[in-house]
Each structure stands twice: as structure tokens, then as C-alpha cells.
Amino acid sequence: MDDRGFDLEGRLHDLEDADLKRTLSPVDRVAERGYFAEPSGGELPVLDSTEALVFASNNYLGLTNDQRIEDAARQAAATVGTGAGASRLVTGDTMVHQDLERQLAETKGTERALAFSSGYAANVGTITALDPDVIFSDEYNHASIIDGCRLTDAETIVYDHCDATSLRTKLERRAAFDDANEESWLIVTDSVFSMDGTVAPMADICDAAEAFGAWVMADEAHATGLYADGGGVVQAEGLGDRVDIQMGTLSKALASQGGYVAGSSDLIECLLNDARPFVFSTGLAPPAAAAASEALHVARHTDVRERLWENVAHLRDGLESMGFTVLGDSQILPVLVGDREDALALADELQDRGVIAPAIRPPTVPERTSRIRIVPIASHEQGDIVKCLEAFRGAGEEIGLL
């Protein structure tokens, strides 16, 4: 009998040949520094003997090992339970979920919010539940948005990255096919793009949407907790009443796990009935919900955001004055290298100097734009930023980039 199974070995070889095979390199803890291990396959990993500075995490506010947040998670585990035990719609809805959602809605200035078990689930669940006829999507949107679009019957029209003029042109062209105004249209964009550090022109996107009656959905995964009063770009730009759907994750600045959607009461009622990843998945674990609530509180009411933005300014200035090109205009600092081999060599040299910051290369980014994606976090000390800059100088000189 012929084998009807799967040629996994062949697939892995293909990935290796194309230099696309990924590996897992564990670290002892999630913080601004840690001991990493080489990829070990299924074997027990062996941690390095020296500590590295981490400049590649989305733990932007450095809250993953903050005492207040640990205590909140511990207390929720002890008093509510370690897991939700069922879908929120069955018996998995708890007071910590309700508390988190109330705080998210307050931060985002919306009537209500709904927590999902991941940001990925929130995007896929929301887009599929809305079930638009046409989706207008930024060309660099996150994979979870792309997958949400693929799972609907919608026609997805991709516009140029962060280009509201390109969006308008696509809206105009589509409107010519729909003169009876019968289609439902959704414009969806990341607010901060994680590989480019760019910020979407949200006000211009809202102008374009309003001119054509479309709804706007903003993915604030890389913005939540970092901007005005602990909100995202939507709050920083005062667009709360113009963006219909604000989505985000609890797993980056909020130091936890999970995702959320904030919007009108009707939106939330529809999602909790129709978003399949919400309905048919166990509720967010109570310790994760409690940790995210506490982190949101810290983001809103302390100086932690200021510390992040000071580190961002210091690092950007230092890199630019050395002669590196730093892209974007957010806390994410992609250092443009160009050639993929140079980017890999730079990442290796940085690692040798105790700095972890990976090379991002095609197909994740376009050809000839390989880069090092570097992100400071609020808990890096000034000395850590200086060490990172020294590592860039040494590594850049070593491979002839400076």
C-alpha cells in the first residue's frame, strides 16, 4: 500500500534549503535581560553561562515580572481559579473578566469591551463575525488580520502601506461597482506596524472611510498601553468616536496573554454571539485577565510609559548619530541593513556582544530591506541602552557597515 501520509522530512529540507527553517531558543525568564539556550530540538535546553540584554521583546513596559502584576495573577489563581474551565458563555465568565473588560472600555472610551483568549482569536473572530462584503486592508497588516479576511467570503482589496491616498483610490474604484450602496465595507489596519515601526495615518483613514460610509477597525496590538492615558494611537489622536472597532492584545505591553475588542454595546453583543473563537473556545485564564487588568492600571496611572519613551529617544538618537538608518516613528526601531547576509552577521555580532535583537529578512520584509528590529523596554536602565549602542558600534564596524 502506498503511503498516504505526509513527507514531513522533505518539507523540513525545503525550509532549510530556502533558509526559512525556524527554531526555538528558550530563555530563563521574560525580562529586559536573561540567559538564553541554543535550539535543542526535543532535548533539554542548556542555558548560556552569560546573561544577554533583550532588545527584541514586545514586553514594552517591562511589566512581565512586576510585583504588582505577579500578585494580581497569583491572587486570581488562588481565589478564582487557574483556568476558566469552559467557554465564557457556559460557566467560564468570572468577575476578573468583567473587571478587565470594564477597564479596557474605559481606557478606549467605548461602551464595552470583550476579552478573547488571544489577539489572533480576536482578529479572526471579529472579522469573520462581521462578515463584510468588502475588506480594505493595509498591505502590511498582521497575519491574524489576513487570516480573518481569508476566512470570510469578502473580497479583500489591499491598499499601499500607510497610504490613505491609495485607500481612497481603491474605495472610489469599488464604489463605481456598488452605486446602489448595498455592500458592507470594512477598512482594517494595524495602528503600529511591528516590522516597520510605522504608525498608520488613522485620521486620514477615518476621513476616507467617512466619505464612503465604511467602518474602520484598528489593531492596536503594538500600541495598547503606550499612548495617551494608557490607550493606543486611537486615543493619542482623539479618534475614539471615529474608529468603530478597536482591537488589541493583552500579550505585549500588558504583560499577559489574550486579546480584546472595544466598541459599541451592539458590537460586543454581536461578537459574543457570533465570533466563533469566542463562543467555541475556553475563556481567557483568570490569572491572565487579572494580570492584564493590573498592567493596564499601571500603564495608565504611573510613569512607566515615560520611561519607555525616554529609552526609545535615547536609542534612536544614538543609532542615528552613529550613521544607522532607523525606520518608523514608534517604540519599534527597525535598523535598516539592506542585504540579508549583512543583517544576519550584524545580529550574530550583537549577540556576541551580549545583545539579543534578531535579523528580519525576506519574505517577512521586502527584498533588500533586511533589518535588525530593536525595541527598548521601560525597565532597561540607561546603562543598558549605552551597552546596546556600544554593541551596535562594535558590530557595525566589525562587518564594515560603519
Ligand SMILES: Cc1ncc(COP(=O)(O)O)c(C=O)c1O
Ligand atoms: C498587529 C498584531 N495583531 C495581532 C497579534 C496577535 O496577538 P496575540 O499574540 O495576542 O495572539 C499580533 C501579535 O503577534 C500583532 O502583532
